[in-house]
Amino acid sequence: MTINDIVIIGAGHVANNLASAFxxxxxxxxxxxxxxxxxxxxxxxxxxxxxxxQLNEIPPxxxxxxxxxxxxxxxxxxxxxxxxxxxxxxxxxxxNISVFEKTNSDFGVFYPxxxxxxxxxxxxxEIPLCIEANNELCQKAxxxxxxxxSRQVHIVSSSDRKILHLSAIFASNFxxxxxxxxxxxxxxHGLSFNMLRPIIIETANKILKExxxxxxxxPAIREDNEVIDEHIQLLNDFPQYQxxxxxxxxxxxxKKKSNEL
Amino acid sequence: MTINDIVIIGAGHVANNLASAFxxxxxxxxxxxxxxxxxxxxxxxxxxxxxxxQLNEIPPxxxxxxxxxxxxxxxxxxxxxxxxxxxxxxxxxxxNISVFEKTNSDFGVFYPxxxxxxxxxxxxxEIPLCIEANNELCQKAxxxxxxxxSRQVHIVSSSDRKILHLSAIFASNFxxxxxxxxxxxxxxHGLSFNMLRPIIIETANKILKExxxxxxxxPAIREDNEVIDEHIQLLNDFPQYQxxxxxxxxxxxxKKKSNEL
Numbered sequence: 001m002t003i004n005d006i007v008i009i010g011a012g013h014v015a016n017n018l019a020s021a022f023x024x025x026x027x028x029x030x031x032x033x034x035x036x037x038x039x040x041x042x043x044x045x046x047x048x049x050x051x052x053x054q055l056n057e058i059p060p061x062x063x064x065x066x067x068x069x070x071x072x073x074x075x076x077x078x079x080x081x082x083x084x085x086x087x088x089x090x091x092x093x094x095x096n097i098s099v100f101e102k103t104n105s106d107f108g109v110f111y112p113x114x115x116x117x118x119x120x121x122x123x124x125x126e127i128p129l130c131i132e133a134n135n136e137l138c139q140k141a142x143x144x145x146x147x148x149x150s151r152q153v154h155i156v157s158s159s160d161r162k163i164l165h166l167s168a169i170f171a172s173n174f175x176x177x178x179x180x181x182x183x184x185x186x187x188x189h190g191l192s193f194n195m196l197r198p199i200i201i202e203t204a205n206k207i208l209k210e211x212x213x214x215x216x217x218x219p220a221i222r223e224d225n226e227v228i229d230e231h232i233q234l235l236n237d238f239p240q241y242q243x244x245x246x247x248x249x250x251x252x253x254x255k256k257k258s259n260e261l
Numbered sequence: 262m263t264i265n266d267i268v269i270i271g272a273g274h275v276a277n278n279l280a281s282a283f284x285x286x287x288x289x290x291x292x293x294x295x296x297x298x299x300x301x302x303x304x305x306x307x308x309x310x311x312x313x314x315q316l317n318e319i320p321p322x323x324x325x326x327x328x329x330x331x332x333x334x335x336x337x338x339x340x341x342x343x344x345x346x347x348x349x350x351x352x353x354x355x356x357n358i359s360v361f362e363k364t365n366s367d368f369g370v371f372y373p374x375x376x377x378x379x380x381x382x383x384x385x386x387e388i389p390l391c392i393e394a395n396n397e398l399c400q401k402a403x404x405x406x407x408x409x410x411s412r413q414v415h416i417v418s419s420s421d422r423k424i425l426h427l428s429a430i431f432a433s434n435f436x437x438x439x440x441x442x443x444x445x446x447x448x449x450h451g452l453s454f455n456m457l458r459p460i461i462i463e464t465a466n467k468i469l470k471e472x473x474x475x476x477x478x479x480p481a482i483r484e485d486n487e488v489i490d491e492h493i494q495l496l497n498d499f500p501q502y503q504x505x506x507x508x509x510x511x512x513x514x515x516k517k518k519s520n521e522l
Contacts, residue, residue: 208462230423
């Protein structure tokens with residue numbers, strides 16, 4: 001079975017990006033559903049698709065119903081889609097595949113390990129896609145679709161997918177929080193965040209060639225207590241960031257001592 | 262006064278990178294000093310410079326003596342360099358310019374806001390250089406040298422430089438620790454860190470165009486307590502990472518509530 005006709009449930013960043021990628025490889029987006037008609041119309045026009053804000057109006061015979069909705073909405077939408085005959089799949093990092101067990105017969109997961117924070121459509125070729133399915137035929141179909149848009153397709157169980165998602169929180173979400181904290185500290189002293197952009201890009205690019213555990217630098221790994229104490233002083237106005245500084249510094253020192261770095 | 266003849270004190274990554282950048286624009290590295298003769302010989306050969314491991318053998322009449330040594334060694338080296346006549350400058354983010362006050366007459370700081378963790382010589386053109394000097398002539402000379410290798414030259418006081426350094430700890434050092442933590446969590450479950458590389462690069466690249474406070478994603482900003490609680494459970498084997506997760510999640514939720522995100 002090859003997936004050709006696709007219904008997209010949702011009109012946010014993930015829906016937008018995946019639908020556009022499918023369209024580019026010649027798949028047909030036959031319908032887009034979202035409660036937000038404004039967003040839906042825009043996306044439907046771009047993809048030459050029909051649209052609706054009523055789940056019961058969705059075409060019942062597509063090859064794939066892709067749920068790019070919030071985690072909490074997945075179960076509810078799946079229940080409303082009892083009447084459809086194609087594969088039903090969600091795009092979430094943390095929702096177990098079993099969410100579809102009671103309502104659908106062919107189902108799976110199509111999780112892109114990426115944050116889509118803008119409506120700019122990105123190139124999927126190097127974005128890891130994590131595929132899971134409840135039967136072999138369904139897995140084959142999702143796998144084939146995934147391989148058509150990305151070179152990084154992985155069959156990943158629900159439990160491993162949760163671990164990937166959790167690790168991405170550290171590597172991406174908490175990293176962005178670090179950028180926010182840095183910006184806030186600079187702003188308080190009238191300094192520009194622009195000055196940090198080169199070191200941020202370099203820090204990320206380095207892990208393309210080397211393990212991060214080989215790349216740690218800074219006062220903590222040197223156990224430079226004079227600098228560490230001064231930084232903790234400088235953070236007096238930011239007690240929470242002081243706590244983070246102390247906790248992370250402690251972890252780096254421990255790791256250095258146990259030869260992990 | 263234009264800086265032409267340069268003595269480099271130190272043979273580590275910063276020394277290596279700065280000396281190479283100076284050489285490329287036609288400056289003469291007349292001598293390299295380091296206690297580690299092996300490193301020194303290698304660098305001196307590359308730069309067509311003489312070398313020594315005795316501070317008292319350093320040529321007394323260069324235009325610039327650049328101290329690319331550890332923070333703790335700066336004061337001691339400066340004392341040993343009482344006999345030289347050129348500008349003495351260090352490359353540290355955290356050491357006050359006043360370190361030279363009692364020992365030298367023309368002095369300053371030449372701080373590249375970048376981590377040089379490998380011996381690969383990098384392109385300096387976009388690396389921010391923070392310049393400080395104890396008099397106008399000296400500042401002019403350092404500024405001219407800096408502008409010859411970088412388009413991002415800033416006159417920065419010692420106190421502002423410390424703030425930049427501190428913010429870089431968050432944006433770069435602690436970010437690399439995030440990568441390490443992510444790698445460790447994945448490894449424990451037999452999953453590959455490679456899968457996170459695309460999202461790491463994307464997270465960094467996004468801040469080239471947008472403020473990080475506009476880019477926060479993840480379960481914390483959505484206040485998705487179900488996912489947050491599950492992640493905290495999944496981190497049971499890593500109590501320190503659990504603590505980080507809770508602390509950072511709390512900060513994101515607070516910032517969201519106070520409309521900072």
